[in-house]
Amino acid sequence: MAGTLGIAVIGTGRMGADHVRRIGRTVGGARVVAVADPDGDRVKEVAAGLDGASAHTDPAAAAAAPGVDAVLIASPGPAHEEALLLALARELPVLCEKPLTPDPAGALRVVEAEQRLGRRLIQVGFMRRYDAEYERLKELLDAGGIGRPLFLHCRHRNASSPSFFTSDMLISDSVVHEVDAARWLLGQEVTAVSVVSPRPSGAAPEGLQDPQLVLLETSGGAVVDVEVFVNCGFGYEVRCEAVGESGSARIGDGHAMVVQAGGRWGGEIAQDFTVRFADAYDRQLRRWVAAVAAGRTEGPSAWDGYAAAAVSEAGLTARRTGLRTPVELAERPALYR
Amino acid sequence: MAGTLGIAVIGTGRMGADHVRRIGRTVGGARVVAVADPDGDRVKEVAAGLDGASAHTDPAAAAAAPGVDAVLIASPGPAHEEALLLALARELPVLCEKPLTPDPAGALRVVEAEQRLGRRLIQVGFMRRYDAEYERLKELLDAGGIGRPLFLHCRHRNASSPSFFTSDMLISDSVVHEVDAARWLLGQEVTAVSVVSPRPSGAAPEGLQDPQLVLLETSGGAVVDVEVFVNCGFGYEVRCEAVGESGSARIGDGHAMVVQAGGRWGGEIAQDFTVRFADAYDRQLRRWVAAVAAGRTEGPSAWDGYAAAAVSEAGLTARRTGLRTPVELAERPALYR
Amino acid sequence: MAGTLGIAVIGTGRMGADHVRRIGRTVGGARVVAVADPDGDRVKEVAAGLDGASAHTDPAAAAAAPGVDAVLIASPGPAHEEALLLALARELPVLCEKPLTPDPAGALRVVEAEQRLGRRLIQVGFMRRYDAEYERLKELLDAGGIGRPLFLHCRHRNASSPSFFTSDMLISDSVVHEVDAARWLLGQEVTAVSVVSPRPSGAAPEGLQDPQLVLLETSGGAVVDVEVFVNCGFGYEVRCEAVGESGSARIGDGHAMVVQAGGRWGGEIAQDFTVRFADAYDRQLRRWVAAVAAGRTEGPSAWDGYAAAAVSEAGLTARRTGLRTPVELAERPALYR
Amino acid sequence: MAGTLGIAVIGTGRMGADHVRRIGRTVGGARVVAVADPDGDRVKEVAAGLDGASAHTDPAAAAAAPGVDAVLIASPGPAHEEALLLALARELPVLCEKPLTPDPAGALRVVEAEQRLGRRLIQVGFMRRYDAEYERLKELLDAGGIGRPLFLHCRHRNASSPSFFTSDMLISDSVVHEVDAARWLLGQEVTAVSVVSPRPSGAAPEGLQDPQLVLLETSGGAVVDVEVFVNCGFGYEVRCEAVGESGSARIGDGHAMVVQAGGRWGGEIAQDFTVRFADAYDRQLRRWVAAVAAGRTEGPSAWDGYAAAAVSEAGLTARRTGLRTPVELAERPALYR
Structure with missing residues (x-):
């Protein structure tokens, strides 16, 4: 690699287009050299805005394009497994948007393929690990600043959900972030999931169980409760x-400018994850580029993607049955220890 | 009653002595005219500090003392039922420290006795209803300021627990405050209780299940989660x-003076409920005196005391069995509707 | 004094009526036995609401009424000197609403009269000294918690000013509170005053110089800046x-309930000093009653009232001339050291 | 310019080295092609870490190096004028660290040179204009969200000052940021400066007047007070x-993670401007690169650099004389209107 890392971006929808912009503006030492998307018009348009990038409708062609040193997967979840296996086949480092795959079985196949290769090439896009506040919390916990963790109380709220959102997606699409964050912050696996839900909000679309309270129990005896509410109305x-055991720490209060007017004090609430986690996305990409340039793969692994998928699956069962549901994990391969 | 309300205080331990002080200092229009405590020395000492109050070891004698217009019960829980029935027999207004009685059966007997009398004389000392922040939250909820309530997320933490505290008492003595607060804030009964607990904190005494996460479900479809942690170390x-459905509101952040020094910003945490709820205790007593002087009984009723005892009992079962436990309530008498 | 302190209240306007209510409700061990006001109807109405208090149009008659143990002066400032001298003549303890007198000359005459008596009987109603946050700040400063004080940055804002408010009153009526608070917090006298003002707010009445920035320099080398803005619009x-030298501390941020709705987080701003300082007024009165009952006079002295008047007068000169104006104080009598 | 902007960095001390790192990591579409520094070893070392950048001891040689499209000046203030004139002579866009020049006379010469050229090429590194919180405040003010501005209350604190810091530098090096921020936020010129100082902190080096209170009056009738304290001890x-006229807005409270432990709640204070303003520096550079790539020059102009120098000079006079000092500005050329 002569100075600049050449990246193939698979998928040029919202997330993919964001990543393309990011690489152009806020990441030094990298450039997009190929883009792929089944939508031929869209992919051509994206490529046209780039200096000398090739456009493809086939992910394999993009990965094989000249100058490609690494692959960024931002296609829909069901397309991930194929793209991942393809990148592994070419021994290219990959940054794959979450989920690794939508189901634990697919994720396990990816884990096994990487294992056969004998070295890590895959990083999963759990970008919260790159958020400055989460990083500080992780440091504090690791340093024993508040003693052994007993609880994580989490809130995950969106102003409103897209029309295709289902009751299952509150867990598989939203809470999955807390699943990874909890595993990472605590350094423990999730062993059981329960779900308790209030009567759905009148502001949620008919039939959507929104909000939910998801409880995770972990291998180290901690309890994680997650309020997930995707039509809370007021913001992200x-x-x-x-x-x-000896203190508490909280993040996400997110003050900034405080205004006093009309008998009230307060401020604005970010309306979107792209605002709240803009820096985390930037940092994730920069560290990935730096690591790949140095020949390393770091960050959330394929195993993390698999574990998240397994917990998510147990969560869906817990929601449907109303019962506490144990999480069954395969044995953790040496590569990921 | 000529101007000043004469109060008999039953029980002169910590809470009773506090109330005596309160009546002397911060409540106009009332004075303590009799005190009772099985500890004869203590009760004489308390009476000596008062201007013309009589000392008794028998609660009945105190209630029958000249000038007694109302009774304040601050004896240990197991002594409440007898003192309450005694006050009802003399048709004296009563302010009774929580719990009304330790068990639902006793509480129901008190409810029935008051019902036979045909009018309310009993107020239970759930003093959070008199806390300015809780009052504001109640107003906001009643006014529909955040729409129909879906969740109450509660934290109830003490720096450390007294030596006699048991795993059951985290529910029956601590969470019982949240039970009443939730019933009052939501205007709903609790229908089921579940308890999930992390591995106990190393800072808790051997054998004490501390902390716990208690989940309440309510008749209106809300979910209440309570972290109760009585050895959190850092304060109250x-x-x-x-x-x-349309917003959230939180109380208890409790800022005051913010200090910046040594690389940190922040403030002190109150160490004790007597600090945090000092005003609530004052206000409870003042409003009770004013209502009694006006011939009324308001505030938390014997029914509220009974309902809290019933939820608490279900909570103990839920903790022991690890199962979601429905709450069985008697039918609510007309007197308390 | 047999148990209950008998108080004559001079002046039954807004502040006087508030104090009467306070004594009735939130102060144990005291009652109002006489009230005086030039408005005969108003004073009779106030007395009628009290149990056995006499009504007077002449302050002297109220002070001389049977059962009067102490005097509370809440009449307009210009009437204070006469009422104070009258109370001193009867050797009655006095709580006098600020200002002691409107001018330093009158204040000095009161100081001299008290000095002749040889003991302190007068307390001035600078109630901020009884506010819990100010008390904490004072403790912190006295304990050296942030080292020698260098600055006090003060904000004093009202939603709107009454129609009779003048540009001078921003200093003599509003900033005078900061003058006393600064002298008390720092334990230093004010040595010079400067005033810098922006172009008046369009929301202020025509001709009113509102807001102003008042700078005080103190004998210990500290600088105090006060933004006074009596038509800020948003609250009190x-x-x-x-x-x-080693840190900073701030009070008055006044959080309580935080609401999130409609894309914003925040809370209400108190609209009035009676809300913000309700507890301080209560506490001032309770401590005064307790001290008087114990035969003592504590709190802000006549000297403090005099010093505030002298600084205030220098402030008015500074405002009119645009120049830094030294403060000239008489020598401090031994009684007030 | 084929895709990537080639930048010559003049000065490779702390700020210069930071900018080099920044361009490598967080700015897409640009690269450093030449570096200059009188310290030959240092400049070679910096160049060695870059892919194909030339090292120079002469700024002119760096500016003339092949591939240079724009110049970033990060040398000490006294060297700026020469480097700026040199860049103007080559008609290269410049980003110049503040101050434009140390004195108003030099700044005016630069303004005149740019004027002769007839178009803007110079941007001054007042990076606060790129801070997200300042941007929000500016938007709010411009939108009339709190009415016509009356005051800016500013605090500018450093944990400690470097050994070479002088009493003048508190104004010329520190407050100069507030001067630019105030001019930009208000869209007004500063018309007069006053300085009032407490007795210096014992924590400041002998002879250093630290802290100071600097008052700015503006052409639109606003008042700006700046506490500058460069040895405050607790952080940046x-x-x-x-x-x-209708509200207030404040920025810089800077919460993030709140920890509760040991009886206290609170968080860390950033220790350094590189932490607090890291994003602002990134954004400044990215927007400059984007603007230059599009053939534009935006951001703080040479006039802004000149005005800041003029206010700063008046501030030094005000500090020495203790008198309010008017600011004399040349007439504003059409190029900067």
Whole structure:
């Protein structure tokens, strides 16, 4: 690699287009050299805005394009497994948007393929690990600043949900972020999931069980409760309070400018995850580029993607049955220890 | 009653002595005219500090003392039922420290005795209803300021627990405050209780299940989660966030003076409920005196005391069995509707 | 004094009526036995609401009424000197609403009269000294918690000013509170005053210089800046940040309930000093009653009233001339050291 | 310019090295092609870390190096004028670290040279204009969100000052940021400066007048007070509260993670401007690169650099004389209107 990392971006929808912009503006030392999307018009348009990038409708062609040093997968979840296996086949480092795959079985196949290769090439896009506040919380926990963690109290709220959102997606699409964050913050696996839900909000679309309260129990004896509410109306909000044996720490209060007017004090709430986590996305990409340039793969692994998928699946069962549901994980391969 | 309300205080331990002080200092229009406590020395000492109050070891004698217009019960829970029935027999207004009685059966007997009398004389000392922040939250909820309530997220933390505290008491003595607060804030009964607990904190005494996460489901479809942690180490903290269909509101953040020094910003945490709820205790007593002087009984009723005892009992079962436990309530008498 | 302190209240306007209510409700061990006001109807109405209090149009008659143990002066400032001298003549303890007198000359005459008596009987109603946050700040400063104080940054804002408010009154009526608070917090006298003002707010009445920035320099080398803004529109707000050699501390941020709705987070701003300082007024009265009952006079002295008047007068000169104006104080009598 | 903007960096000390790193990591579409520094070893070392950049001890040689499209000046202030004139002579866009020049006379010469050229090429590195909180405050003020601004209350604090810092530098090096921020936020010129100082902190080096209170009056009738305290001990802090006719807004409270432990709640204070303003520096550079690539020059102009120098000079006079000092500005050329 002569100075600049050449990246193939698979998928040029909202997330993919964001990543293309990011690489152009806020990441030094990298450039997009190929883009792929089944929508031929869209992919040509994206490529046209780039200096010398080739456009493809076939992911394999993009990965094989000249100058490609690494692959960024931002296609819909069901397309991930094929793209991942393809990148592994070419031994290219990959940054794959979450979920690794929509189901634990597919994720396990990816884990096994990477294992056969004998070295890590895959990083999953759990970008919260790159958020400055989460990083501080992780440091504090690791340093024992509040003692052994007992609880994580989490809030995950969106102003409103897209029309295709289902009751299952509150867990598989939203809470999955807390699943990874909890596993990472605590350094523990999730062992059981329960779901308790209030009567759905009148502001949620008919038939959507929104909000939900998801409880995770972990291998180290901590309890994680997640309020997930995707039609809360007031904005995008991600909070987490860790309670330990000797103190608590919370992140996500997110002050900034405080205005006093008309008898009230306060401020604005971010309306979108692209605002709240803009820096985390930037940092994720920069660290990935730096690591790949140095020949390393770091960050959330294929195993993390698999574990998240397994917990998510147990969560869906817990929601449907109303019962506490144990999480069954395969044995963790040495590669990921 | 000529101007000043004469009060008999039953029980002169910590809470009773506090109330005696309160009546002397911060409540106009009332004075203590009799005190009772099985500890004869203590009760004489308390009476000596008062201007013309009589000392008794028998509660009945105190209630029958000249000038007694009302009774304040601050003896241990197991002594409440007898003292309450005694006050009802003399048709004296009563302010009874929580719990009304330790068990639902006793509470129901008190409810029935008051019902036979045909009018309310009993107020239970759930003093959070008199806390300025809780009052504001109640007003907001009643006014529909955040829509129909979906969640109450509650934290109830003490720096450390007294030596006699048991795993059951985290529910029956601590969470019982949240039970009443939730019933009052939501105007709904609790229908089921579940308890999930992390591995106990190393800072808790051997054998004490501390902390716990208690989940209440209510008749109106709301979910209440309560973290109760009586050896959190850092101070006394009571927080509540209500999440509704169109917004959220939280109380208990409790800022005051913010200091910046040594690389940190922040402030002190109150160490004790007597600090956090000092005003609530004052206000409870003042409003009770004013209502009694006006011939009324308001505030938390014997029914509220009974309902709290019934939820608490279900909570103990839920904790022991690990199962979601429905709450069985008697039919609510007309007197308390 | 047999148990209950008998108080004569001079002046039954807004502040006087408030104090009467306070004594009735929130102060144990005291009652109002006489009230005086030039408005005969008003004073009779106030007395009628009290149990056995006599009504007077002449302050002297009220002070001489049977059962009077102490005097509370809440009449307009210009009437204070006469009422104070009258109370001193009867050797009655006095709580006098600020200002002691409107001018330094009158205040000095009161100081001299009390000095002749040889003991303190007068307390001035600078109630901020009884506010819990100010008390904490004072404790912190006295304990050296932030080192030697260098700055006090003060904000004193009202939603709107009454129609009779003048540009001078921003200093003599509003900033005078900061003058006393600064002298008390720092334990230093004010040595010079400067005033810098922006172009008046369009929301202020025509001709009113509102807001102003008042700078005080103190004998210990600290600088105090006070933004006084009596038509700020959004509410009542009193803030103070002390900056010392090793840290800073600020009070008055006044959070309570935080609401999230409609894309914003925040809370209400108190609209009035009676809300913000309700507890301080209560506490001032309770401590005064307790001290008087114990035969003592504590709190802000006549000297403090005099010093505030002298600084205020220098402030008015500074405002009119646009020049830094030294404060000339008489020598401090031994009685007030 | 084929895709990537080639930048010559003049000065490779702390700020220059930071900018080099920034361009490599967080700015897409640009690369450093030449570096200059009188310290030959240092400049070679910096160039060695870059892919194909030439090292120079002469700024002129760097500016003339092949592939240079724009110049970034990060040398010490006294070297700026020469480097700026040199860049103008080559008609290269420049981003110049503040100050434009140390004195108003030099700044005016630069203004005149750019004027002769007839188009803007110079941007001054007042990076606060790129801070997200300042941007929000500016938007709010411009939208009339709090009415016409009356006050800006500013705090500018450093944990400690470097050994070479002088009493003048508190104004010329520190407050100069508030001067630019105030001019930009208000869209007004500063018309007069006053300085009032407390007795210096014992924590400041002998002879250093630290802290100071600097007052700016503006052409639109606003008042700006700046507490500058460069040995405050506890960290780096930049706050600003704007008070307008109908409300106030403040920035810089800077919460993030809140920890509760040991009886206290709170968080860390950033220790350094590189932490507090890291994003602002990134954004400044990205927007400059984007603007230059599009053939434009935006952001703080040479006139802004000149005005800041003029206010700063008046501030030094005000500090030495203790008198309010008017600011004399040349007439504003059409190029900068």
